[in-house]
Amino acid sequence: MTEGWMEKFPFGELEVPSGIGKDAVWDSILESIKRENQHQKLNIFSHLSKIAAVFVALVVVGSLMWIFVFGSKEYYSPKGKHLQVQLPDGSRVELNADTRLSFNSALWRFKRNVVLDGEALFSVKKGDFFNVRTEHVTTQVLGTVFNVYSRNNEVKVSCIEGSVAVINTKTQQRVLLAPNQQTKLANGKLKEPDTAAKPEMATWTRGEFYFLNESLENVLKEIERQFNVNVNSMVAQERYYSGVFFNTNLEDALDLVCVPMNLSWKITSGLIVITEKESSN
Secondary structure (H helix, E strand, O other), X not given: OOHHHHHOOOHHHOOOOOOOOHHHHHHHHHHHXXXXXHHHHHHHHHHHHHHHHHHHHHHHHHHHHHHHHHOEEEEEEOOXXXXXXXXXXXXXXXXXXXXXXXXXXXXXXXXXXXXXXXXXXXXXXXOOOEEEEOOOEEEEEOOOEEEEEEEOOEEEEEEEEOOEEEEEOOOOOEEEEOOOEEEEEEOOEEOOOEEOOHHHOOHHHHOEEEEEEEXXXXXXXXXXXXXXXXXXXXXXXXXXXXXXEEOOOHHHHHHHHHHHHOEEEEEEOOEEEEEEOOOOO
């Protein structure tokens, strides 16, 4: 044993009790040293365990941050624009004006989930379930072409190719759509599949906007989105419009909506004002 080790123990001050031999004293001393070494090892192991736990926690937190922060993707198509988006699996989405689409690219290989606010046409590659989540419904497919409209608590889903399951997220009501069928959310309930004329489904992708007995308010909001303008309707009563407008020319679009409804429009300081036509009497 070294002198440094010996200095830790004041042997000169030790008194051997009567009746106990020197060998017993040495055994007692060595046992004390052994316990001290074990205690130090336990302290070191406990300290290393705490460091390892902190390291694992940092790795987990860092991974979650990477997945949910750096893996998050969001696309926005502003008013007056349409936007084409290609998803990680090659599926394609066309976003209508004033539409937001988000998804997580890091989790895409495990779950094909997107969140939609607005209107979009989806062309989905075949594979595992593909889910489009909106505020009120989830549209679920394996591979198909379909259109989802979700604005201001109004929802409409149209199936163009393949098949689509539309699920009410609040009640879990489920509606299955075949090609050329659509469903709407009304009073918190999905309507039974309704056959729609295929030429009129998702025609907004060609700049054509068809309406059947649609509120004038919604039609004017669509004009605002397509031309990035502000419209102020001075029409007193609720009016409904059936017809079409195109997003190629603002004045033509206003005429197509206003003239059949006996309404007038004018642009004042950049604001479009819609009024009832004055009576000729």
